[in-house]
Amino acid sequence: MTNKTKIPLFLLCRKIAERFKLRHILLIGLLFRIAALIAMPNNQFPDSHTYVKAGEQLFANGVIQKHNVMPLYPILCGILNNFLLIKIADITFSVLTIYIIYQLSYIIFKNKASALLSAFIAAVYPFFNFYATAALTETSYILLLLSAFYMLYRQKFIIGAFFLILSILERPTLDFAAPLIMFIFAYFVHKRPLSYSVKILSYYILVYLLLFCPWWIHQYNKYDKFVRINLADGIVWYSGNNPMNQSGGGVASNSGKPADVDLSRFAEIKDPYKQNQAMKQEAFKFIKNNPDRFIKLAALKFCRFWRLYPYAPEYEKPFYIIISVISYGSVLLFFLLSTAYFIFIKENRIFLRKLLPVFFLITYFTLVHMILISSLRYRFPIEPFLIINASYGFISLFNKIIKYNDKKTEQLK
Numbered sequence: 001m002t003n004k005t006k007i008p009l010f011l012l013c014r015k016i017a018e019r020f021k022l023r024h025i026l027l028i029g030l031l032f033r034i035a036a037l038i039a040m041p042n043n044q045f046p047d048s049h050t051y052v053k054a055g056e057q058l059f060a061n062g063v064i065q066k067h068n069v070m071p072l073y074p075i076l077c078g079i080l081n082n083f084l085l086i087k088i089a090d091i092t093f094s095v096l097t098i099y100i101i102y103q104l105s106y107i108i109f110k111n112k113a114s115a116l117l118s119a120f121i122a123a124v125y126p127f128f129n130f131y132a133t134a135a136l137t138e139t140s141y142i143l144l145l146l147s148a149f150y151m152l153y154r155q156k157f158i159i160g161a162f163f164l165i166l167s168i169l170e171r172p173t174l175d176f177a178a179p180l181i182m183f184i185f186a187y188f189v190h191k192r193p194l195s196y197s198v199k200i201l202s203y204y205i206l207v208y209l210l211l212f213c214p215w216w217i218h219q220y221n222k223y224d225k226f227v228r229i230n231l232a233d234g235i236v237w238y239s240g241n242n243p244m245n246q247s248g249g250g251v252a253s254n255s256g257k258p259a260d261v262d263l264s265r266f267a268e269i270k271d272p273y274k275q276n277q278a279m280k281q282e283a284f285k286f287i288k289n290n291p292d293r294f295i296k297l298a299a300l301k302f303c304r305f306w307r308l309y310p311y312a313p314e315y316e317k318p319f320y321i322i323i324s325v326i327s328y329g330s331v332l333l334f335f336l337l338s339t340a341y342f343i344f345i346k347e348n349r350i351f352l353r354k355l356l357p358v359f360f361l362i363t364y365f366t367l368v369h370m371i372l373i374s375s376l377r378y379r380f381p382i383e384p385f386l387i388i389n390a391s392y393g394f395i396s397l398f399n400k401i402i403k404y405n406d407k408k409t410e411q412l413k
Contacts, residue, residue, distance in 0.1 A: 020116060020120070022099070022119060025098065025102075025116065025119045025120050025123050026095055026098055026119075028120070028123045029094070029095050029098045029119075029122065029124070032123060032124055033091045033094055033132045034091070035129075036129040036130065036132065036133045037091065037133045040133055043130070043133045043134050043135075044083065044134060045134060045135075045136060047136055048083070048134065048135035050066055051073050051077045051135070051136075052077045052081075052086070052135070054069050054074035055078025055081065056077075056078060056081070058071070058074055058075065059078040062218075063221065063222055064218070064222075067231040067232070067272045068230055068231060069230060069232075070169050070170055070171060070215075070229070071169060072140075072169040072170040073137045073140060073141075076089065076140070077135075083135055086135050087133050087135055090131075090134075090135065090139040090140065091133070093132075093139050093140045093143045094128055094131075094132035094143075097122065097139070097384070098119050098122045098123050099119070100143065100146045100150055101118050101119055101384055101388060102115045102116065102118060102119035103150055104149060104384075104388060105118040105391065105392070107153045108351070108354055108392075109351070113395050114391045114392040114395040115391075117394065117395060118388045118392075121331070121387050121390075121391060122384065125331075125383075125387070126324070126327050127327070127328065127380060127383065131380065137171055138377070141167055141171050141381060142380070142381050142384060144166050144167040144170060145163075145164075145167045145174075145381055146384055147163045148160045148161075148162075148163035148164040149357065149358075151163060152181070152185040152189075155190055157182065157185070157186065157200050157203060157204075158207065161182060161203060161204040161207045162207055162211070164204075165208050165211045169211065169212070172229045172230065172232075173368060173378075174364075175229060177360075177361075177364045178204070179204055179205075180360070181357055181360065181361065183197055183198075183200070183201060184360055185357055189353065189354060189356060189357060216228065223272070223273055225273065227273070231273065231275075233276065233280065234276035234277065234278070235250075235263070235276075235279060236372045236373050237279060237280045237283035238261065238263070238282055238283045239260060239261040239372075240283070240297070240301070240372045240374075241284075241286045241287050241294065241371075241372075242261055242286055244259060244260055244261055244262060245260040245261065245297060246258060247260050248260075248297060248300040248304045248373070249301075249304060249311065249374055249375050250373040257313060266278055266279060298370040299370075301369055301370045301371075301373070301374035302366065302374070304374045304375065305365075305366055305370070305374040305378065305379050306332070306366075306379070307376060308329050308332075309321040309324040309325055310324065310376050311376070330390075331383070331390045332390075333390075334389075334390035334394050335386040335387075335389045335393070337390075337393045337397070338389045338392055338393025338396070339389065339393075341393055342355070355389070358388075358389070361382060362386075365382050
């Protein structure tokens with residue numbers, strides 16, 4: 001075979017990719033997650049047991065005794081009441097997430113190759129497979145969040161609000177940001193009039209009231225006062241902003257690394273509501289009295305949030321570091337390249353408007369965890385969006401190489 005008849009590697013990759021269908025990718029994703037479940041049958045965390053216990057409490061006596069959880073995932077755990085069944089449900093959610101990532105990528109970029117690549121990366125991405133078998137909120141939370149964005153891109157505002165609020169009932173991070181996300185979609189992405197965009201917010205508030213009302217009743221019966229979300233904010237505020245914090249996280253004393261927080265000083269406060277308030281007041285006092293330290297910690301938390309490999313000692317091993325750097329590192333690199341591509345290539349600046357909610361979400365998560373506590377786990381919900389953008393950037397570069405190769409081939413004829 002002469003040099004002229006050899007098929008370049010990137011052309012071979014294109015021929016293979018053209019034979020791939022979404023159903024094949026979904027099957028690959030399912031097989032990877034089943035393999036992860038078999039390889040890590042005991043992959044669960046203290047939080048996993050907390051959710052299961054909270055579910056048991058809810059179905060036993062109608063009250064979740066845990067003060068730092070939201071109700072949605074404990075309800076799932078209480079219904080299934082078995083770690084294996086919970087993990088099977090999460091694997092199902094994770095495979096559905098692959099499908100939503102494909103649809104979300106396609107509705108943004110109208111590029112099938114990019115959408116298929118996004119789905120394929122999601123199918124084999126180590127962190128997706130890890131969390132799908134960990135009995136944590138991450139997998140179902142991401143499915144809800146991506147479903148909300150997909151519906152909002154389709155201008156299904158009420159359904160999008162429904163999924164956004166369900167995500168808050170699972171993890172409350174977006175409680176303040178969700179109305180802004182709704183407005184950004186209506187006014188900036190879809191260019192609806194200001195009056196209509198404000199009306200969308202009224203719909204959001206109505207859905208919010210309807211979905212949150214049962215939780216507020218539960219909280220009032222439990223605390224004899226109105227508690228809108230839960231009592232976890234005091235812990236995260238104080239954990240991230242106290243004199244002991246050195247890593248930017250909320251490392252406990254039994255983690256194998258120096259502790260970042262000691263909550264024992266609040267143990268004498270028996271009322272959980274007052275205890276939560278005391279933690280927040282101490283955190284605010286620390287920030288006010290130590291502004292320089294607060295800024296240094298924020299910078300440290302930023303670095304930890306975007307860190308290429310996990311901080312936990314059990315995962316700071318060569319195998320996990322290499323896997324993380326290759327997978328997440330590659331996604332981050334092409335995400336940055338694709339973002340630069342949107343900014344500096346004039347004909348692609350249209351995507352900046354379409355991606356405004358995504359960039360807002362990424363910025364919001366980063367800022368929140370620069371203020372509170374930071375870890376790779378808190379970054380995980382934005383990684384699907386990094387994958388979607390990175391895939392388009394990779395495909396754009398790939399197509400330029402193909403065009404260059406075709407041009408060179410024509411010149412040789």
